[in-house]
Amino acid sequence: MTAPEQESLIKYPSAFPIKVMGKQTPELAQVLSDLVREYDPVFDPATVEMRPSKGGNYMGLTFTINATSREQLDNLYRALHAHPLVSVVL
Numbered sequence: 001m002t003a004p005e006q007e008s009l010i011k012y013p014s015a016f017p018i019k020v021m022g023k024q025t026p027e028l029a030q031v032l033s034d035l036v037r038e039y040d041p042v043f044d045p046a047t048v049e050m051r052p053s054k055g056g057n058y059m060g061l062t063f064t065i066n067a068t069s070r071e072q073l074d075n076l077y078r079a080l081h082a083h084p085l086v087s088v089v090l
Contacts, residue, residue, distance in 0.1 A: 010067060013066055015064050015066065017064045018062070018064075018065060019061070019089070020060070020089050021089075022058065022061070022085045022086045022087055023058060024059045025085060028085055029048055029061060030045070032063070035083065036063045036065060038079070039076040040065040048061055048062065
């Protein structure tokens with residue numbers, strides 16, 4: 001028996017922020033922006049918000065994508081979570 005599909009609280013399409021924390025490396029923002037573009041071809045990397053951690057060892061990034069479906073969001077979250085440069089995805 002399969003579980004009934006839950007109604008989404010997100011209305012599609014919509015601007016949807018995804019927060020990522022990763023080790024501070026020179027390529028972090030570019031590599032993850034390229035990954036995000038695989039799931040949202042109209043994503044503009046110039047819109048990425050970046051905040052270094054207090055100690056400077058980590059970087060917080062916010063990617064605001066054009067969310068078109070739950071499947072798109074789920075796949076993007078899985079890809080970001082699996083990436084070796086990423087520590088946390090919210």
